Amino acid sequence: MKRSTQLPLWTIGAPVLAVAILLAAMFGIMGGSTIVVLAALGLGGSVFAAVHHAEVIADRVGEPLGTLVLALAVTLIEVALIVSLMTAGGEEAAGLARDTVFAAVMIILNGIVGLCLLVGGLKHREQNFSLDGATAALVALATIVILTLVFPNYTVTTPGPYYSPSQLALIAVVTLVVYGAFVFTQTFGHRQFFLQDDAGTSSPTTPPGKGATALSSVLLLVCLVVVVLLAKKLAPSLEAAVTGMGAPNALVGVIIAGIVLLPEGVAAVRAAIANRLQTSLNLALGSALATIGLTIPAVSFVSLYTDSHLRLGLDAKSSLLLMLSLFLSVLVLRTGRTIILHGIVLLTLFVVYLFTTVVP
Numbered sequence: 001m002k003r004s005t006q007l008p009l010w011t012i013g014a015p016v017l018a019v020a021i022l023l024a025a026m027f028g029i030m031g032g033s034t035i036v037v038l039a040a041l042g043l044g045g046s047v048f049a050a051v052h053h054a055e056v057i058a059d060r061v062g063e064p065l066g067t068l069v070l071a072l073a074v075t076l077i078e079v080a081l082i083v084s085l086m087t088a089g090g091e092e093a094a095g096l097a098r099d100t101v102f103a104a105v106m107i108i109l110n111g112i113v114g115l116c117l118l119v120g121g122l123k124h125r126e127q128n129f130s131l132d133g134a135t136a137a138l139v140a141l142a143t144i145v146i147l148t149l150v151f152p153n154y155t156v157t158t159p160g161p162y163y164s165p166s167q168l169a170l171i172a173v174v175t176l177v178v179y180g181a182f183v184f185t186q187t188f189g190h191r192q193f194f195l196q197d198d199a200g201t202s203s204p205t206t207p208p209g210k211g212a213t214a215l216s217s218v219l220l221l222v223c224l225v226v227v228v229l230l231a232k233k234l235a236p237s238l239e240a241a242v243t244g245m246g247a248p249n250a251l252v253g254v255i256i257a258g259i260v261l262l263p264e265g266v267a268a269v270r271a272a273i274a275n276r277l278q279t280s281l282n283l284a285l286g287s288a289l290a291t292i293g294l295t296i297p298a299v300s301f302v303s304l305y306t307d308s309h310l311r312l313g314l315d316a317k318s319s320l321l322l323m324l325s326l327f328l329s330v331l332v333l334r335t336g337r338t339i340i341l342h343g344i345v346l347l348t349l350f351v352v353y354l355f356t357t358v359v360p
Contacts, residue, residue, distance in 0.1 A: 007056070007212055007219075014049040015219055018042035018226040025233055036237050043230040043259065050223035050263040051270070053216035060213040065187055068286060071264060073224050075290040078104075078260055079298045095311040097299040099250060101292050102149060102314060102322065103257035105141075106353050108288040109325045111258075112265045114346030116280040117332070120272035121340035127277040131336035133186075133193035137285035138333065140182040142326050144175050144289070148296045149322060152313035161313025165304055172300035179293025186286070196278040224263070231259045247358045254357055261287065277338065317360065321353055 021042040025035050057069045082097050120127045148171060157164040163171060186194050208216070242251050264287045271279040296312075303310035314322065328349060332342040 007215060008052070011049045011052045012219065014045035015222045015226055018046045018230065019222065022226060022229055022233070036234065039230050039233055043227055046223045046226045047262040047266065050220055050227065051267045053220035053223065054263065054267060056208050056216040057213060057220065060208055068183070068187070071283065071287040071290045073220060074260060074264060074287070075294050078228065078291065079295050082295060083298055083302055097295055097310065098149065098312050098314065100257055101295050102318060103254045104261060104291045105145060105288050106321070106325060106350070107258055107261055108284050109329050110346045110350035110353060112261070112268055112284045113281070113329070114343045114350055116268050116272035116277065116284065117338045118340060118343030118347060119269060120275065120277055121338065121343055123273060124275050127275065127338050128336060129278045129281055130193050132190070133278065134281055134285065134333040136182065136185055136193060137289060138330055140178050141285065141289050144178055144292050145322065145326065147171055148175060148292060148312055149314050150319050161311050162309060163312060168300050168310065169304060172297040175293055176297045179289055182289055194278065194282055196276050227263065228260060231256050248360060250357055254354065317356065325349060
C-alpha cells in the first residue's frame, strides 16, 4: 500500500495541542484533575503522532536505518530527563538510572516483544525473522545488561551495588564500545541481517518527499519531548495514586518507563500485525540496547564529574528475573520462527515482573 505524501492533519494537530496543554500546566492556567485528564489525552495523541512521523522517516531512509530513528530519539530525550533528575535529586536519585533502565529492559524484552509475537502469531500463525540479526542484538544486550546491572554486586573494591570510580569509567566506555559496534553491524557491517524479507508482507511503500520527511522529523522531535515532559508532569499524580494503593515507589518508574516506550511499542506491534516481525524486533531490541547503551555511560560520566554515588547493582529478585528474561529471549528467538506460545510465555513473565514490583 502506498503511503500518502501528505501528512494527516491529526499528526500535526496532536503535538500542537499537547504543547498548548503543557504550556497551560507550566503557567498555571489550569490545574487540578482537569489538567491531569488533558495531559493524559495530549500524551496519548503525541504517542500515536510520533509513531506516524517515525514511520514516515523510516520509509524515506529505508531499513534498518529507519528503525534506529525512533529508538535513538526516544533514548536521547530519556537520557536528558534522567540526568536532569539525577543532578537535582542528590543521593536520593542514586538508583534512578538503574531502576529506569531495568524497567525499560523488562518492558521491552517481555512486554513489547511478547505482545508482538502474540498478535503476530494470532494473525499469521507463524512468523519468520533473521536469526543472525536477533542473535547479534541479544549478544550485545546480554553483555551490557549483566555488566551494568548484575556485575556491580560482585566487585569488592567498593562495598555494595556500586562500582569504584575507575571501574565505573571502564564500564561506561565498554558499554559505549559494545553499543557502537552493534550500531555499526546493523547499519553497515552486516546490514542484511536486519532486513525484512518482503515475502508475505504488504507491497512496498512509496517513499515520502523531502518536505514531508523534514516536517515529520521536526514533529517527531516535538512529540517525543512533549511525551517525556507530560509524563514528568503526570508523575506527582501517579506517585499519589501509587502511594494510595500502598504499592512501592518502584511502580512509578515502571509506569513512566512504559509511557516513554509507548511510541516504540505501538510501532513494533503494528509492524508485527503487518507481518513485518523483523522490523518489530529491530525496534524492540534496538530500543533496549539504545536505552542501556546510552543511559549508563551518560549517568556514569555525570556521576564521576559530580563525585556522587551511582547505584547500579540490582537486588537478588530483580537479577533473577532479568537473567530469566534473557534466557527465555534466547530460547524464543533461537530458530528464526515464532509461534503464539512464545508470546504467551514472555507476557506471562512480564505479568510476574509487574506483580512482584507491586507485591515484592
